[in-house]
Amino acid sequence: MKIIKRTESPFREAPGGMVLVATQVGGQPAQFPPIEFTHGDQPVEVVELGPVGSLYSFTIVHPGKEKQPYGLAMVDFEPGVRAFGRLLYDAEPPAIGARLRVVPFALPDGTPDYAFQE
Numbered sequence: 001m002k003i004i005k006r007t008e009s010p011f012r013e014a015p016g017g018m019v020l021v022a023t024q025v026g027g028q029p030a031q032f033p034p035i036e037f038t039h040g041d042q043p044v045e046v047v048e049l050g051p052v053g054s055l056y057s058f059t060i061v062h063p064g065k066e067k068q069p070y071g072l073a074m075v076d077f078e079p080g081v082r083a084f085g086r087l088l089y090d091a092e093p094p095a096i097g098a099r100l101r102v103v104p105f106a107l108p109d110g111t112p113d114y115a116f117q118e
Helices: none
Strands: 003-005 011-014 017-025 037-039 044-049 052-061 070-077 081-088 099-106 112-117
Touching: 017 099, 044 081, 052 081, 081 099
Parallel strands: 081 112
Antiparallel strands: 003 037, 011 017, 017 044, 052 070, 052 099, 070 081, 099 112
């Protein structure tokens, strides 16, 4: 049996904007983050999520006096996949149910990543 490791990024630019990349193996529901390892004979479909989803839940993290608070969110996408990521907002976080876009984001070390923003 051959095991295959997925090496593609879990996000990418698409014509309508940035999307997340979920995977669907066989008849199972799509999932994000994508499945990292599959058996070589398993059919794997790539499913694009976004570029817009609906805010399911969020929290604001307060890391201490020296650092700025930041948001983390769970966002629902068609076809019924919930994704977790950084929430970008200005003065007030968005309301539950708000429509959020997947946007480019850089981690503190410069690594490209994604975030959610109204």
